[in-house]
Amino acid sequence: MCLSALNPNTRAIVPGAPKVQQTTELQRPLQIPIHPQLLTLRTSQSTLEHHGTGYDLTNSVFSPDGRNFQVEYAVKAVENGGTSIGIRCKDGVVLAVEKIITSKLLKAGANKRIATIDRHVGAVSSGLVPDGRHFVSRARDEAASWRSTYKTPITTKDLASRMGGYLQAYTLYSSVRPFGITAIVAGWDSELELPVDGQVGSGPSIGSGGKVEGKTFGGPGLYMIEPSGLYWGYYGAATGKGRQTAKAELEKLDLAALKLSLQDGVKEAAKIIYVAHADNKDKEFELEMTWISNIDGPTKGRHQEVPKDILEEAENLAKKYLEGEDDEETKDDDKPAEGDKMEE
């Protein structure tokens, strides 16, 4: 250990073990960006040699410039996954995922990728599908444990926080690997005054009861959680292979104004998945889409699949839009990839 730490070009040699070839460059892909400031700090003239000295072999190990390479490799797994998006609308939230059809023997519509947590939250992820399932399983446990403690549904924000913490824990130990997914968690927190679970009666009808007059709670929630455990709230979120294109489309929607209706959000989501897939045309795909509306909307605060007729309508619009784009022949697909690495 000491040996390898002192001399970047030597690995600790175990007597009798076959000699390890010095293929430092091949240990990991080379396109990992290096902060320019760090470059200037280096004393060694070859930065790449410096990197390949085992800092990327173990989870939870800091590299000399303070990075966890194993987590960054997990991000690479995400970048190969099908595109997932989420859109936060005025009266609900939409989730959509592009499912690449790897075989004609797969039954259409059978293999669901978007899962429900409790009743009011949906989750979708890009990357390793089994890791996504593990994520959902844990999220359901968290939601159930929240209910047993507080007798009320977990808010989207609290669930995102707990799941962020869970993923982060998988960057702390060498005995586990980070999650190979970026998950999008969407929910609608009821703005109604819900009874607590199992409540009987309505309590005193007079007195303040600790309520603030005119104050409302709840609303849409949309969070994206990365393999590092980092999560933010988003107006619109995208991850997976087509995230760049999807992000560019989401930015056009002015979601921050919170004016987009849920019905339009569904159409936009379908369009974005179709547009994002256009870079990957040789493969067939299936669109899976779910939504959560407020109590007055079509799902009454629950997370549900978008009904078939509405989904088909949205898909037809998306296809039409793509045809229109092809006619114009004004493609400028190869925009420089920006914001691709994990934020700090």
Add this chain to the structure above:
Amino acid sequence: MNHLPQAWGRPRDDIYGAYDNSYLQSHGPNQHTQQPIVTGTSVVALKFKDGVIIAADNLASYGSLARFTDVKRLRTFADTSVVGFGGDVSDMQYLDRLLNSLDTEEAYSSSGHTLNAHNLHTYLSKVFYKRRSDFNPLWNQILVAGLDGESKPFLASADLLGTTFSSPSLATGFGAHLAQPLLRKVAPDEEAAAKLSKEQALEAVKESMKVLFYRDARSLDNYSIAVVTKDGIDLKENEKLEKQSWAFADQIRGYGTQIN
């Protein structure tokens, strides 16, 4: 007294011998629910041609004190079933949460299948039987009303002992003595129940609730009533008894010989 705080307030060791700390531990049997505390009274239910009607009043009593007067004792499940609870209200709350988590977990399996009233009754009766076998009963008698796997009206009872039975009409507690005879007049058997119209059934149930309010000292004139049919559940939680007859009371004087 000495300088050791842990000895303060305790019998002196030098006089009474070392304090036997085992007295602080309880070595007896676990004390489970020995009796109900806050209770709901009767639940009544009746099958008819297209479904089931179930009703229970909105009172939770604390002994003879009518302590809580807006307690809803009918709980819906999965848009096809209603459970009516009699007996201990805290155990009812526990069961309500249990059903809530059951409903949530059922929805996770993507089969699209939901539990019908028959499944729900089986589940609850097994919960009751397990608990009484652990000598820790849930102090309730419940009625499960809804539609079974063939979308036919379903009505059955389960109680703290794990006992189950089914009938075209059912009532718990006081209702078993006062309401059942009235309901059996309109639906003596399954054939008769299968011919009952919704209006006839509603009238019979409302009449039963009125008789129960007349004669059950733990009852209330505010009640909840639910009608379960293929079209869904019509649950009303703030009904008031109508057309009570008290005018005759003016004519009653004394207990025998008193004349005005």
